[in-house]
Amino acid sequence: MTRATCERDRLAVVVGSSEAANAIGMLLENGLLDKRRKIVRRGGMVEIPVLKEVAGMQIVEQSSPEHYLKMPELSDLLDGAIPAHLRDLLPRGWFILGDTIIVRIHQELSEHKRMIGDALLRLYPRCRCVLADQGVRGQFREPCREVIAGTPGETIHRENGVLFKLDPMRIMFSQGNVKERMRMASLGKGETVVDMFAGIGYFSLPMAVHSRPSRITAIEINPVAHRYLVENIRLNRVEDIINPVLGDCAVLTPEGEADRVIMGMVGITERYLRKGIEALRPGGVLHYHQNVPAWQYPDALVRPPVHAAALLGRAAKPIGCHKIKKYAPGIVHGVADIRVY
Known part of the structure:
Protein backbone atom coordinates (compact mmCIF):
# COMPACT_ATOMS: atom_id res chain seq x y z
CA MET A 1 0.00 0.00 0.00
CA THR A 2 1.45 3.38 -0.97
CA ARG A 3 1.86 6.33 1.38
CA ALA A 4 -0.86 8.23 -0.54
CA THR A 5 -3.27 5.31 -0.07
CA CYS A 6 -2.50 5.20 3.66
CA GLU A 7 -3.23 8.91 3.97
CA ARG A 8 -6.56 8.53 2.13
CA ASP A 9 -7.58 5.78 4.56
CA ARG A 10 -7.17 8.28 7.42
CA LEU A 11 -8.88 11.39 5.98
CA ALA A 12 -11.86 12.82 7.87
CA VAL A 13 -14.00 15.95 7.68
CA VAL A 14 -14.31 17.82 10.99
CA VAL A 15 -17.56 19.61 11.89
CA GLY A 16 -19.39 20.74 15.00
CA SER A 17 -21.92 18.37 16.55
CA SER A 18 -24.86 20.48 15.36
CA GLU A 19 -23.64 20.29 11.75
CA ALA A 20 -22.87 16.56 11.70
CA ALA A 21 -26.21 15.25 10.41
CA ASN A 22 -26.27 17.65 7.45
CA ALA A 23 -22.62 16.95 6.62
CA ILE A 24 -23.11 13.17 6.72
CA GLY A 25 -26.13 13.43 4.41
CA MET A 26 -24.23 15.58 1.91
CA LEU A 27 -21.18 13.28 1.92
CA LEU A 28 -23.35 10.20 1.54
CA GLU A 29 -25.31 11.76 -1.33
CA ASN A 30 -22.07 12.59 -3.18
CA GLY A 31 -20.38 9.23 -2.60
CA LEU A 32 -17.65 10.74 -0.39
CA LEU A 33 -18.40 8.97 2.92
CA ASP A 34 -15.94 6.20 3.81
CA LYS A 35 -18.31 3.54 5.15
CA ARG A 36 -15.45 1.30 6.31
CA ARG A 37 -14.59 3.62 9.21
CA LYS A 38 -16.58 4.80 12.20
CA ILE A 39 -17.68 8.40 12.81
CA VAL A 40 -15.78 9.63 15.88
CA ARG A 41 -16.71 12.36 18.39
CA ARG A 42 -13.86 14.25 20.05
CA GLY A 43 -14.37 17.20 22.40
CA GLY A 44 -17.54 18.60 20.88
CA MET A 45 -16.38 18.01 17.30
CA VAL A 46 -17.26 15.16 14.95
CA GLU A 47 -14.78 13.44 12.62
CA ILE A 48 -16.54 11.98 9.57
CA PRO A 49 -14.37 9.59 7.50
CA VAL A 50 -14.15 10.48 3.81
CA LEU A 51 -12.64 8.90 0.71
CA LYS A 52 -10.86 12.07 -0.42
CA GLU A 53 -10.47 15.74 0.46
CA VAL A 54 -13.67 17.80 0.25
CA ALA A 55 -13.46 21.38 -0.97
CA GLY A 56 -14.57 23.96 1.58
CA MET A 57 -14.51 21.59 4.56
CA GLN A 58 -11.89 21.17 7.28
CA ILE A 59 -9.89 17.95 6.83
CA VAL A 60 -7.76 16.05 9.33
CA GLU A 61 -5.64 12.92 9.06
CA GLN A 62 -6.73 10.57 11.84
CA SER A 63 -3.92 9.06 13.89
CA SER A 64 -5.95 6.01 14.93
CA PRO A 65 -8.99 5.50 12.65
CA GLU A 66 -11.65 3.11 13.93
CA HIS A 67 -12.85 0.53 11.41
CA TYR A 68 -16.07 -1.45 11.25
CA LEU A 69 -15.95 -5.21 11.03
CA LYS A 70 -16.70 -6.17 7.43
CA MET A 71 -20.36 -7.09 6.96
CA PRO A 72 -21.08 -10.22 4.94
CA GLU A 73 -22.58 -9.69 1.50
CA GLU A 154 -45.79 1.40 12.08
CA THR A 155 -42.23 2.64 12.41
CA ILE A 156 -40.42 5.85 13.34
CA HIS A 157 -37.74 6.98 10.90
CA ARG A 158 -35.11 9.42 12.19
CA GLU A 159 -33.44 11.75 9.70
CA ASN A 160 -31.45 14.93 10.35
CA GLY A 161 -32.89 15.31 13.86
CA VAL A 162 -36.50 14.90 12.67
CA LEU A 163 -38.89 12.04 13.53
CA PHE A 164 -41.23 10.65 10.87
CA LYS A 165 -43.83 8.15 12.06
CA LEU A 166 -45.58 6.16 9.33
CA ASP A 167 -46.82 2.78 8.17
CA PRO A 168 -44.51 1.76 5.28
CA MET A 169 -47.26 -0.45 3.84
CA ARG A 170 -49.54 2.58 3.38
CA ILE A 171 -47.27 5.63 3.09
CA MET A 172 -44.43 6.48 0.68
CA PHE A 173 -41.12 7.87 1.93
CA SER A 174 -38.53 8.59 -0.76
CA GLN A 175 -34.89 8.00 0.10
CA GLY A 176 -33.92 10.04 -2.96
CA ASN A 177 -35.49 13.21 -1.52
CA VAL A 178 -33.17 13.37 1.51
CA LYS A 179 -31.02 16.20 0.10
CA GLU A 180 -34.10 18.34 -0.59
CA ARG A 181 -35.52 17.66 2.89
CA MET A 182 -32.19 18.83 4.32
CA ARG A 183 -32.24 21.94 2.12
CA MET A 184 -35.74 22.82 3.32
CA ALA A 185 -34.44 22.53 6.88
CA SER A 186 -32.25 25.58 6.22
CA LEU A 187 -35.04 27.82 4.83
CA GLY A 188 -38.03 29.74 6.14
CA LYS A 189 -36.80 31.24 9.40
CA GLY A 190 -39.44 33.63 10.75
CA GLU A 191 -41.55 33.31 7.58
CA THR A 192 -45.15 32.38 6.85
CA VAL A 193 -45.09 29.18 4.79
CA VAL A 194 -47.71 27.16 2.91
CA ASP A 195 -46.97 23.48 2.16
CA MET A 196 -49.56 22.51 -0.47
CA PHE A 197 -48.94 18.74 -0.64
CA ALA A 198 -47.67 18.16 2.89
CA GLY A 199 -47.98 14.37 3.17
CA ILE A 200 -46.75 13.27 6.59
CA GLY A 201 -44.63 16.42 6.87
CA TYR A 202 -41.73 15.57 4.55
CA PHE A 203 -40.72 19.22 4.10
CA SER A 204 -42.75 21.00 6.79
CA LEU A 205 -41.19 19.08 9.66
CA PRO A 206 -37.49 19.68 8.81
CA MET A 207 -38.26 23.37 8.24
CA ALA A 208 -40.18 23.69 11.52
CA VAL A 209 -37.60 21.79 13.60
CA HIS A 210 -34.49 23.55 12.28
CA SER A 211 -35.49 26.95 10.81
CA ARG A 212 -38.50 27.83 12.99
CA PRO A 213 -40.83 29.72 10.62
CA SER A 214 -43.49 31.83 12.32
CA ARG A 215 -46.22 29.62 10.81
CA ILE A 216 -46.56 26.72 8.35
CA THR A 217 -49.96 25.81 6.92
CA ALA A 218 -49.57 22.14 5.88
CA ILE A 219 -52.38 20.93 3.59
CA GLU A 220 -52.91 17.20 2.87
CA ILE A 221 -55.88 15.53 1.19
CA ASN A 222 -55.08 11.89 2.08
CA PRO A 223 -56.67 11.20 5.50
CA VAL A 224 -54.11 8.50 6.37
CA ALA A 225 -51.15 10.79 5.59
CA HIS A 226 -52.87 13.65 7.42
CA ARG A 227 -53.25 11.51 10.53
CA TYR A 228 -49.51 10.82 10.54
CA LEU A 229 -48.83 14.51 9.86
CA VAL A 230 -50.74 15.43 13.02
CA GLU A 231 -48.88 12.78 15.01
CA ASN A 232 -45.49 13.82 13.65
CA ILE A 233 -46.14 17.45 14.57
CA ARG A 234 -46.69 16.29 18.14
CA LEU A 235 -43.66 13.95 18.12
CA ASN A 236 -41.38 16.78 16.98
CA ARG A 237 -42.98 19.32 19.36
CA VAL A 238 -43.75 21.87 16.67
CA GLU A 239 -47.46 22.34 17.39
CA ASP A 240 -46.85 26.08 17.76
CA ILE A 241 -45.50 26.28 14.18
CA ILE A 242 -47.36 23.81 11.93
CA ASN A 243 -51.10 24.01 11.35
CA PRO A 244 -52.23 20.70 9.73
CA VAL A 245 -55.15 21.07 7.33
CA LEU A 246 -57.08 18.09 5.95
CA GLY A 247 -58.45 18.68 2.46
CA ASP A 248 -57.81 19.74 -1.12
CA CYS A 249 -55.21 22.49 -1.57
CA ALA A 250 -57.14 23.63 -4.67
CA VAL A 251 -59.81 24.79 -2.22
CA LEU A 252 -57.98 25.40 1.06
CA THR A 253 -54.77 27.19 0.03
CA PRO A 254 -54.88 30.69 1.58
CA GLU A 255 -54.33 33.71 -0.66
CA GLY A 256 -51.77 36.49 -0.38
CA GLU A 257 -50.24 35.61 2.97
CA ALA A 258 -47.21 33.36 2.32
CA ASP A 259 -43.56 34.29 2.14
CA ARG A 260 -42.82 30.80 0.82
CA VAL A 261 -44.92 28.09 -0.85
CA ILE A 262 -43.81 24.45 -1.20
CA MET A 263 -45.34 22.44 -4.05
CA GLY A 264 -43.69 19.09 -3.29
CA MET A 265 -45.77 16.85 -5.56
CA VAL A 266 -44.85 15.68 -9.06
CA GLY A 267 -47.06 14.82 -12.02
CA ILE A 268 -50.11 16.94 -11.12
CA THR A 269 -48.28 19.97 -9.73
CA GLU A 270 -48.77 22.17 -12.77
CA ARG A 271 -52.57 22.11 -12.29
CA TYR A 272 -52.18 23.89 -8.93
CA LEU A 273 -49.75 26.62 -9.99
CA ARG A 274 -52.39 29.34 -9.93
CA LYS A 275 -53.20 28.55 -6.29
CA GLY A 276 -49.53 28.40 -5.35
CA ILE A 277 -48.75 31.77 -6.93
CA GLU A 278 -51.86 33.45 -5.51
CA ALA A 279 -50.81 32.31 -2.03
CA LEU A 280 -47.60 34.35 -2.24
CA ARG A 281 -47.03 37.89 -1.10
CA PRO A 282 -45.02 40.04 -3.55
CA GLY A 283 -41.39 38.90 -3.34
CA GLY A 284 -42.29 35.46 -2.00
CA VAL A 285 -40.64 32.22 -3.17
CA LEU A 286 -42.31 29.24 -4.83
CA HIS A 287 -40.66 25.79 -4.67
CA TYR A 288 -42.13 24.02 -7.71
CA HIS A 289 -41.48 20.26 -8.06
CA GLN A 290 -41.98 18.39 -11.33
CA ASN A 291 -40.65 15.55 -13.48
CA VAL A 292 -39.14 16.72 -16.77
CA PRO A 293 -37.10 15.15 -19.59
CA ALA A 294 -33.45 15.24 -18.60
CA TRP A 295 -32.43 16.87 -21.89
CA GLN A 296 -34.94 19.71 -21.30
CA TYR A 297 -33.81 20.43 -17.72
CA PRO A 298 -33.92 23.14 -16.38
CA ASP A 299 -35.94 25.02 -19.03
CA ALA A 300 -38.93 22.66 -18.92
CA LEU A 301 -38.97 22.97 -15.12
CA VAL A 302 -38.85 26.77 -14.98
CA ARG A 303 -41.22 27.55 -17.85
CA PRO A 304 -44.61 26.55 -16.31
CA PRO A 305 -44.41 28.66 -13.10
CA VAL A 306 -43.03 31.69 -14.96
CA HIS A 307 -45.83 31.41 -17.55
CA ALA A 308 -48.51 30.91 -14.87
CA ALA A 309 -47.32 34.01 -13.01
CA ALA A 310 -47.47 36.06 -16.21
CA LEU A 311 -51.08 34.98 -16.79
CA LEU A 312 -51.88 36.33 -13.33
CA GLY A 313 -50.18 39.64 -14.12
CA ARG A 314 -47.20 38.94 -11.89
CA ALA A 315 -43.50 38.87 -12.66
CA ALA A 316 -41.48 35.76 -11.79
CA LYS A 317 -37.73 35.28 -11.60
CA PRO A 318 -36.02 31.86 -11.32
CA ILE A 319 -33.47 31.97 -8.50
CA GLY A 320 -32.37 28.34 -8.48
CA CYS A 321 -32.95 24.84 -9.85
CA HIS A 322 -32.06 21.56 -8.17
CA LYS A 323 -32.08 17.99 -9.44
CA ILE A 324 -33.56 15.80 -6.73
CA LYS A 325 -33.25 12.36 -8.30
CA LYS A 326 -33.57 10.31 -11.45
CA TYR A 327 -37.26 9.43 -11.72
CA ALA A 328 -37.16 7.10 -14.73
CA PRO A 329 -34.87 6.58 -17.74
CA GLY A 330 -34.41 10.01 -19.29
CA ILE A 331 -36.63 11.70 -16.68
CA VAL A 332 -35.46 13.75 -13.68
CA HIS A 333 -37.37 14.99 -10.64
CA GLY A 334 -36.35 18.60 -10.11
CA VAL A 335 -37.40 21.64 -8.09
CA ALA A 336 -37.37 25.22 -9.32
CA ASP A 337 -37.11 28.10 -6.86
CA ILE A 338 -39.11 31.01 -8.32
CA ARG A 339 -39.39 34.47 -6.76
CA VAL A 340 -42.78 35.99 -7.58
CA TYR A 341 -43.43 39.76 -7.48
Whole structure:
Protein backbone atom coordinates (compact mmCIF):
# COMPACT_ATOMS: atom_id res chain seq x y z
CA MET A 1 0.00 0.00 0.00
CA THR A 2 1.45 3.38 -0.97
CA ARG A 3 1.86 6.33 1.38
CA ALA A 4 -0.86 8.23 -0.54
CA THR A 5 -3.27 5.31 -0.07
CA CYS A 6 -2.50 5.20 3.66
CA GLU A 7 -3.23 8.91 3.97
CA ARG A 8 -6.56 8.53 2.13
CA ASP A 9 -7.58 5.78 4.56
CA ARG A 10 -7.17 8.28 7.42
CA LEU A 11 -8.88 11.39 5.98
CA ALA A 12 -11.86 12.82 7.87
CA VAL A 13 -14.00 15.95 7.68
CA VAL A 14 -14.31 17.82 10.99
CA VAL A 15 -17.56 19.61 11.89
CA GLY A 16 -19.39 20.74 15.00
CA SER A 17 -21.92 18.37 16.55
CA SER A 18 -24.86 20.48 15.36
CA GLU A 19 -23.64 20.29 11.75
CA ALA A 20 -22.87 16.56 11.70
CA ALA A 21 -26.21 15.25 10.41
CA ASN A 22 -26.27 17.65 7.45
CA ALA A 23 -22.62 16.95 6.62
CA ILE A 24 -23.11 13.17 6.72
CA GLY A 25 -26.13 13.43 4.41
CA MET A 26 -24.23 15.58 1.91
CA LEU A 27 -21.18 13.28 1.92
CA LEU A 28 -23.35 10.20 1.54
CA GLU A 29 -25.31 11.76 -1.33
CA ASN A 30 -22.07 12.59 -3.18
CA GLY A 31 -20.38 9.23 -2.60
CA LEU A 32 -17.65 10.74 -0.39
CA LEU A 33 -18.40 8.97 2.92
CA ASP A 34 -15.94 6.20 3.81
CA LYS A 35 -18.31 3.54 5.15
CA ARG A 36 -15.45 1.30 6.31
CA ARG A 37 -14.59 3.62 9.21
CA LYS A 38 -16.58 4.80 12.20
CA ILE A 39 -17.68 8.40 12.81
CA VAL A 40 -15.78 9.63 15.88
CA ARG A 41 -16.71 12.36 18.39
CA ARG A 42 -13.86 14.25 20.05
CA GLY A 43 -14.37 17.20 22.40
CA GLY A 44 -17.54 18.60 20.88
CA MET A 45 -16.38 18.01 17.30
CA VAL A 46 -17.26 15.16 14.95
CA GLU A 47 -14.78 13.44 12.62
CA ILE A 48 -16.54 11.98 9.57
CA PRO A 49 -14.37 9.59 7.50
CA VAL A 50 -14.15 10.48 3.81
CA LEU A 51 -12.64 8.90 0.71
CA LYS A 52 -10.86 12.07 -0.42
CA GLU A 53 -10.47 15.74 0.46
CA VAL A 54 -13.67 17.80 0.25
CA ALA A 55 -13.46 21.38 -0.97
CA GLY A 56 -14.57 23.96 1.58
CA MET A 57 -14.51 21.59 4.56
CA GLN A 58 -11.89 21.17 7.28
CA ILE A 59 -9.89 17.95 6.83
CA VAL A 60 -7.76 16.05 9.33
CA GLU A 61 -5.64 12.92 9.06
CA GLN A 62 -6.73 10.57 11.84
CA SER A 63 -3.92 9.06 13.89
CA SER A 64 -5.95 6.01 14.93
CA PRO A 65 -8.99 5.50 12.65
CA GLU A 66 -11.65 3.11 13.93
CA HIS A 67 -12.85 0.53 11.41
CA TYR A 68 -16.07 -1.45 11.25
CA LEU A 69 -15.95 -5.21 11.03
CA LYS A 70 -16.70 -6.17 7.43
CA MET A 71 -20.36 -7.09 6.96
CA PRO A 72 -21.08 -10.22 4.94
CA GLU A 73 -22.58 -9.69 1.50
CA LEU A 74 -26.18 -10.74 0.81
CA SER A 75 -24.81 -13.15 -1.79
CA ASP A 76 -22.58 -14.75 0.88
CA LEU A 77 -25.59 -15.47 3.10
CA LEU A 78 -27.45 -17.03 0.18
CA ASP A 79 -24.50 -19.02 -1.20
CA GLY A 80 -25.79 -22.41 -2.32
CA ALA A 81 -29.43 -21.45 -1.70
CA ILE A 82 -29.88 -19.39 -4.89
CA PRO A 83 -29.10 -20.96 -8.30
CA ALA A 84 -25.75 -19.73 -9.58
CA HIS A 85 -27.25 -18.23 -12.75
CA LEU A 86 -29.51 -15.97 -10.62
CA ARG A 87 -26.90 -14.65 -8.18
CA ASP A 88 -26.16 -11.60 -10.33
CA LEU A 89 -29.85 -10.60 -10.03
CA LEU A 90 -29.74 -10.32 -6.25
CA PRO A 91 -30.48 -6.77 -5.01
CA ARG A 92 -27.37 -4.66 -4.47
CA GLY A 93 -29.11 -1.93 -2.48
CA TRP A 94 -32.11 -1.36 -0.21
CA PHE A 95 -33.57 1.35 1.99
CA ILE A 96 -33.88 1.10 5.77
CA LEU A 97 -36.93 3.08 6.91
CA GLY A 98 -36.99 3.08 10.70
CA ASP A 99 -36.88 -0.63 11.52
CA THR A 100 -38.19 -1.74 8.11
CA ILE A 101 -36.09 -2.80 5.11
CA ILE A 102 -37.55 -1.90 1.71
CA VAL A 103 -36.07 -3.72 -1.29
CA ARG A 104 -36.86 -4.35 -4.96
CA ILE A 105 -36.73 -8.01 -5.99
CA HIS A 106 -36.11 -9.00 -9.61
CA GLN A 107 -39.08 -10.92 -11.01
CA GLU A 108 -36.87 -13.91 -11.81
CA LEU A 109 -36.12 -14.20 -8.07
CA SER A 110 -39.78 -14.12 -7.01
CA GLU A 111 -39.80 -17.73 -5.77
CA HIS A 112 -36.77 -16.95 -3.61
CA LYS A 113 -38.04 -13.64 -2.17
CA ARG A 114 -38.78 -14.96 1.32
CA MET A 115 -35.32 -16.45 1.55
CA ILE A 116 -33.88 -13.06 0.50
CA GLY A 117 -36.01 -11.32 3.13
CA ASP A 118 -34.81 -13.65 5.88
CA ALA A 119 -31.18 -13.06 4.83
CA LEU A 120 -31.66 -9.28 5.01
CA LEU A 121 -33.01 -9.61 8.56
CA ARG A 122 -29.89 -11.57 9.48
CA LEU A 123 -27.79 -8.74 8.06
CA TYR A 124 -29.75 -6.14 10.08
CA PRO A 125 -30.91 -7.77 13.33
CA ARG A 126 -32.31 -4.47 14.67
CA CYS A 127 -34.87 -4.48 11.85
CA ARG A 128 -38.11 -6.39 12.22
CA CYS A 129 -39.56 -6.52 8.71
CA VAL A 130 -38.65 -6.68 5.01
CA LEU A 131 -41.00 -5.32 2.33
CA ALA A 132 -40.66 -6.03 -1.39
CA ASP A 133 -41.40 -2.78 -3.22
CA GLN A 134 -43.40 -2.85 -6.45
CA GLY A 135 -44.01 0.86 -7.13
CA VAL A 136 -46.98 3.10 -6.35
CA ARG A 137 -50.67 3.19 -7.21
CA GLY A 138 -53.74 5.43 -7.09
CA GLN A 139 -54.53 9.09 -6.54
CA PHE A 140 -52.67 9.17 -3.22
CA ARG A 141 -49.56 7.39 -4.61
CA GLU A 142 -49.85 4.59 -2.09
CA PRO A 143 -46.99 2.07 -2.10
CA CYS A 144 -47.45 -1.42 -3.56
CA ARG A 145 -45.47 -3.59 -1.14
CA GLU A 146 -45.43 -7.20 0.00
CA VAL A 147 -44.20 -8.55 3.34
CA ILE A 148 -41.46 -11.10 2.60
CA ALA A 149 -40.01 -11.45 6.10
CA GLY A 150 -40.83 -10.45 9.68
CA THR A 151 -43.80 -8.56 11.09
CA PRO A 152 -44.94 -5.28 9.49
CA GLY A 153 -46.30 -2.27 11.34
CA GLU A 154 -45.79 1.40 12.08
CA THR A 155 -42.23 2.64 12.41
CA ILE A 156 -40.42 5.85 13.34
CA HIS A 157 -37.74 6.98 10.90
CA ARG A 158 -35.11 9.42 12.19
CA GLU A 159 -33.44 11.75 9.70
CA ASN A 160 -31.45 14.93 10.35
CA GLY A 161 -32.89 15.31 13.86
CA VAL A 162 -36.50 14.90 12.67
CA LEU A 163 -38.89 12.04 13.53
CA PHE A 164 -41.23 10.65 10.87
CA LYS A 165 -43.83 8.15 12.06
CA LEU A 166 -45.58 6.16 9.33
CA ASP A 167 -46.82 2.78 8.17
CA PRO A 168 -44.51 1.76 5.28
CA MET A 169 -47.26 -0.45 3.84
CA ARG A 170 -49.54 2.58 3.38
CA ILE A 171 -47.27 5.63 3.09
CA MET A 172 -44.43 6.48 0.68
CA PHE A 173 -41.12 7.87 1.93
CA SER A 174 -38.53 8.59 -0.76
CA GLN A 175 -34.89 8.00 0.10
CA GLY A 176 -33.92 10.04 -2.96
CA ASN A 177 -35.49 13.21 -1.52
CA VAL A 178 -33.17 13.37 1.51
CA LYS A 179 -31.02 16.20 0.10
CA GLU A 180 -34.10 18.34 -0.59
CA ARG A 181 -35.52 17.66 2.89
CA MET A 182 -32.19 18.83 4.32
CA ARG A 183 -32.24 21.94 2.12
CA MET A 184 -35.74 22.82 3.32
CA ALA A 185 -34.44 22.53 6.88
CA SER A 186 -32.25 25.58 6.22
CA LEU A 187 -35.04 27.82 4.83
CA GLY A 188 -38.03 29.74 6.14
CA LYS A 189 -36.80 31.24 9.40
CA GLY A 190 -39.44 33.63 10.75
CA GLU A 191 -41.55 33.31 7.58
CA THR A 192 -45.15 32.38 6.85
CA VAL A 193 -45.09 29.18 4.79
CA VAL A 194 -47.71 27.16 2.91
CA ASP A 195 -46.97 23.48 2.16
CA MET A 196 -49.56 22.51 -0.47
CA PHE A 197 -48.94 18.74 -0.64
CA ALA A 198 -47.67 18.16 2.89
CA GLY A 199 -47.98 14.37 3.17
CA ILE A 200 -46.75 13.27 6.59
CA GLY A 201 -44.63 16.42 6.87
CA TYR A 202 -41.73 15.57 4.55
CA PHE A 203 -40.72 19.22 4.10
CA SER A 204 -42.75 21.00 6.79
CA LEU A 205 -41.19 19.08 9.66
CA PRO A 206 -37.49 19.68 8.81
CA MET A 207 -38.26 23.37 8.24
CA ALA A 208 -40.18 23.69 11.52
CA VAL A 209 -37.60 21.79 13.60
CA HIS A 210 -34.49 23.55 12.28
CA SER A 211 -35.49 26.95 10.81
CA ARG A 212 -38.50 27.83 12.99
CA PRO A 213 -40.83 29.72 10.62
CA SER A 214 -43.49 31.83 12.32
CA ARG A 215 -46.22 29.62 10.81
CA ILE A 216 -46.56 26.72 8.35
CA THR A 217 -49.96 25.81 6.92
CA ALA A 218 -49.57 22.14 5.88
CA ILE A 219 -52.38 20.93 3.59
CA GLU A 220 -52.91 17.20 2.87
CA ILE A 221 -55.88 15.53 1.19
CA ASN A 222 -55.08 11.89 2.08
CA PRO A 223 -56.67 11.20 5.50
CA VAL A 224 -54.11 8.50 6.37
CA ALA A 225 -51.15 10.79 5.59
CA HIS A 226 -52.87 13.65 7.42
CA ARG A 227 -53.25 11.51 10.53
CA TYR A 228 -49.51 10.82 10.54
CA LEU A 229 -48.83 14.51 9.86
CA VAL A 230 -50.74 15.43 13.02
CA GLU A 231 -48.88 12.78 15.01
CA ASN A 232 -45.49 13.82 13.65
CA ILE A 233 -46.14 17.45 14.57
CA ARG A 234 -46.69 16.29 18.14
CA LEU A 235 -43.66 13.95 18.12
CA ASN A 236 -41.38 16.78 16.98
CA ARG A 237 -42.98 19.32 19.36
CA VAL A 238 -43.75 21.87 16.67
CA GLU A 239 -47.46 22.34 17.39
CA ASP A 240 -46.85 26.08 17.76
CA ILE A 241 -45.50 26.28 14.18
CA ILE A 242 -47.36 23.81 11.93
CA ASN A 243 -51.10 24.01 11.35
CA PRO A 244 -52.23 20.70 9.73
CA VAL A 245 -55.15 21.07 7.33
CA LEU A 246 -57.08 18.09 5.95
CA GLY A 247 -58.45 18.68 2.46
CA ASP A 248 -57.81 19.74 -1.12
CA CYS A 249 -55.21 22.49 -1.57
CA ALA A 250 -57.14 23.63 -4.67
CA VAL A 251 -59.81 24.79 -2.22
CA LEU A 252 -57.98 25.40 1.06
CA THR A 253 -54.77 27.19 0.03
CA PRO A 254 -54.88 30.69 1.58
CA GLU A 255 -54.33 33.71 -0.66
CA GLY A 256 -51.77 36.49 -0.38
CA GLU A 257 -50.24 35.61 2.97
CA ALA A 258 -47.21 33.36 2.32
CA ASP A 259 -43.56 34.29 2.14
CA ARG A 260 -42.82 30.80 0.82
CA VAL A 261 -44.92 28.09 -0.85
CA ILE A 262 -43.81 24.45 -1.20
CA MET A 263 -45.34 22.44 -4.05
CA GLY A 264 -43.69 19.09 -3.29
CA MET A 265 -45.77 16.85 -5.56
CA VAL A 266 -44.85 15.68 -9.06
CA GLY A 267 -47.06 14.82 -12.02
CA ILE A 268 -50.11 16.94 -11.12
CA THR A 269 -48.28 19.97 -9.73
CA GLU A 270 -48.77 22.17 -12.77
CA ARG A 271 -52.57 22.11 -12.29
CA TYR A 272 -52.18 23.89 -8.93
CA LEU A 273 -49.75 26.62 -9.99
CA ARG A 274 -52.39 29.34 -9.93
CA LYS A 275 -53.20 28.55 -6.29
CA GLY A 276 -49.53 28.40 -5.35
CA ILE A 277 -48.75 31.77 -6.93
CA GLU A 278 -51.86 33.45 -5.51
CA ALA A 279 -50.81 32.31 -2.03
CA LEU A 280 -47.60 34.35 -2.24
CA ARG A 281 -47.03 37.89 -1.10
CA PRO A 282 -45.02 40.04 -3.55
CA GLY A 283 -41.39 38.90 -3.34
CA GLY A 284 -42.29 35.46 -2.00
CA VAL A 285 -40.64 32.22 -3.17
CA LEU A 286 -42.31 29.24 -4.83
CA HIS A 287 -40.66 25.79 -4.67
CA TYR A 288 -42.13 24.02 -7.71
CA HIS A 289 -41.48 20.26 -8.06
CA GLN A 290 -41.98 18.39 -11.33
CA ASN A 291 -40.65 15.55 -13.48
CA VAL A 292 -39.14 16.72 -16.77
CA PRO A 293 -37.10 15.15 -19.59
CA ALA A 294 -33.45 15.24 -18.60
CA TRP A 295 -32.43 16.87 -21.89
CA GLN A 296 -34.94 19.71 -21.30
CA TYR A 297 -33.81 20.43 -17.72
CA PRO A 298 -33.92 23.14 -16.38
CA ASP A 299 -35.94 25.02 -19.03
CA ALA A 300 -38.93 22.66 -18.92
CA LEU A 301 -38.97 22.97 -15.12
CA VAL A 302 -38.85 26.77 -14.98
CA ARG A 303 -41.22 27.55 -17.85
CA PRO A 304 -44.61 26.55 -16.31
CA PRO A 305 -44.41 28.66 -13.10
CA VAL A 306 -43.03 31.69 -14.96
CA HIS A 307 -45.83 31.41 -17.55
CA ALA A 308 -48.51 30.91 -14.87
CA ALA A 309 -47.32 34.01 -13.01
CA ALA A 310 -47.47 36.06 -16.21
CA LEU A 311 -51.08 34.98 -16.79
CA LEU A 312 -51.88 36.33 -13.33
CA GLY A 313 -50.18 39.64 -14.12
CA ARG A 314 -47.20 38.94 -11.89
CA ALA A 315 -43.50 38.87 -12.66
CA ALA A 316 -41.48 35.76 -11.79
CA LYS A 317 -37.73 35.28 -11.60
CA PRO A 318 -36.02 31.86 -11.32
CA ILE A 319 -33.47 31.97 -8.50
CA GLY A 320 -32.37 28.34 -8.48
CA CYS A 321 -32.95 24.84 -9.85
CA HIS A 322 -32.06 21.56 -8.17
CA LYS A 323 -32.08 17.99 -9.44
CA ILE A 324 -33.56 15.80 -6.73
CA LYS A 325 -33.25 12.36 -8.30
CA LYS A 326 -33.57 10.31 -11.45
CA TYR A 327 -37.26 9.43 -11.72
CA ALA A 328 -37.16 7.10 -14.73
CA PRO A 329 -34.87 6.58 -17.74
CA GLY A 330 -34.41 10.01 -19.29
CA ILE A 331 -36.63 11.70 -16.68
CA VAL A 332 -35.46 13.75 -13.68
CA HIS A 333 -37.37 14.99 -10.64
CA GLY A 334 -36.35 18.60 -10.11
CA VAL A 335 -37.40 21.64 -8.09
CA ALA A 336 -37.37 25.22 -9.32
CA ASP A 337 -37.11 28.10 -6.86
CA ILE A 338 -39.11 31.01 -8.32
CA ARG A 339 -39.39 34.47 -6.76
CA VAL A 340 -42.78 35.99 -7.58
CA TYR A 341 -43.43 39.76 -7.48
